[in-house]
Amino acid sequence: MSRNEHPNPQFQRRSYMCLNGAWDFAKCLYTSDVEFTQKIEVPFCPESVLSGIGDRSFITDCVYSRTVEVTADDMRGRLVLHFGAVDYIATVYVNGRRVTEHVGGYTAFEADITPYVFEGQNRITVAVHDDVRENIPSGKQSKKPDSHGCFYTRSTGIWQTVWLERTPVNYIKAIKFYPQSDYKTVRVELLTEGCGAASICVFLNGKRVGEARGEVEYRHTFDIELSEIALWSVGEGNLYDVTATFGEDEVQSYFGFRIATYQGRKFMLNGKSVFQRLVLDQGYYADGIYTAKDAAQFAHDIALSKALGFNGARLHQKVFEQRFLYECDKAGYLVWCEFPSWGMKCDDIKALGVFVSQWSEVVEQYFNHPSIITWCPLNEAWSDLDNAKLVRDVRFVEAAYNVTKSLDPTRPCVDVSGGYHGRYTDIFDFHNYHSGAETVSYIEDIKNTDTLTMDTVYAPDSAQEQILYDCGLPLNASEYGGMLFAKSDDDGWGYRSVASEELFLAEYVQMTTAYLDCEKISGFCYTQLYDVEQEQNGLYSYARDKKFSDGVMRRIAECNTRVAAIEK
Structure with missing residues (x-):
């Protein structure tokens, strides 16, 4: 059985019983007489190699089923069925009776199945509907048949651990x-x-x-x-x-003692100014897509990041597994936790209900992780990505911030990362994928005039606009770089290509030094830690191998770890 460790070390009971492993599987709508034609290895999505299926076509509806043994002891209190995450709508049946339905592909849910089971063999069935072409949060999952640009393979159905546990009635x-x-x-x-x-x-x-x-x-x-x-x-x-x-109930948990806030433009961790040296992490795996083959991969990815001088990551357009955040907590690794808001039509206020119900679950379930030092509910969300001329509705962005702060007033929140901000945000951040020389020019504007000139990206005709920000707000370069290290753009996708190690290093140092030397900037986030499918702009390959010589890797780490102006 793969991935049999407890999925959430912050809330563990001794009665944990893992249900990962082989399940019956069928690509169809649920009926009482589904014919199961395949086996799937849970918790890996059917698009992945590790699932044993590897079908990367559109799977809009599918059904999982397996039997479990229930004892008399299991039924003395509550027998609870848990799902770490199922993308997107999951309807759960036990012995043919409908137990619960959960909407949202990135958060855990549970059901008390005691009234539905009997002593002996019981059948659990999960019907899933998931179509990223609908108006749903789907992050970087491609709406086209194949991956393209910065959109990757879809992840349908169960992609995190399934388990049972017993609890008392109280x-x-x-x-x-x-x-x-x-x-x-x-x-x-x-x-x-x-x-x-x-x-x-x-x-x-x-x-x-x-x-x-x-x-x-x-x-x-x-x-x-x-x-x-x-x-x-x-x-x-x-x-x-x-x-x-x-x-009679007992739960094992943990916490980290830290206070994260801003003082003026400075990010303060336990009263000390800390520059956020972050790297973008997409949370994708070549063999498991959304799901790592084993939990050791999490610590390995964090170690790769730290080896290059980064002190944290922006976890991008995906809610990562609790187990990944556990490794961040253990490592003292800073994290921006982000909702996979792409896929929603955030220009439409009517989509707000979908967002609030799912994002609220994220904030509640991940609240205790000390590594999370910023909530990021939305990313570049003021326009539909496929139509730059839609009217944007600022109320969506402002509501996202207000909901987040009402759920958790203890952490900073950036309302929408990149592009425009609403009236309410704790951080003014921006995305910049231009050259080192252009970056230096942007930083000079910030130093001299408190003005940030940048592409609005989704503005009609790619118009240049000046975005004025409240000079009292912290400023963060939350995406930059994105350089494709290749002889030509045909070798993969990136924001721009760089053909030699020497040129790559020179550009990296010029951009990164500009941010470090600006006393108004509290942090940066380089795009990205590793390649993902055709997006080949990582510092490591998709297999997590080095892409540069040891000397270049060392120079990158030396640059990242220089003392920032705001820390002095």
């Missing part, structure tokens, strides 16, 4: 951690089903450093003073382990 529903600004107290919010006695025990390196007990009636907040403080910081993934009990 159980812990959720836990949230709020490190306090006194740097000695953590506030813990416990949500439960039912009333009863609860305890929270906090450990650091195996030593108990704080605890609290009390009666909980569905929701209770504990303030726990910690006897030892180990701050979560860049490269220092100090994590506190937590055991939460409520009646």
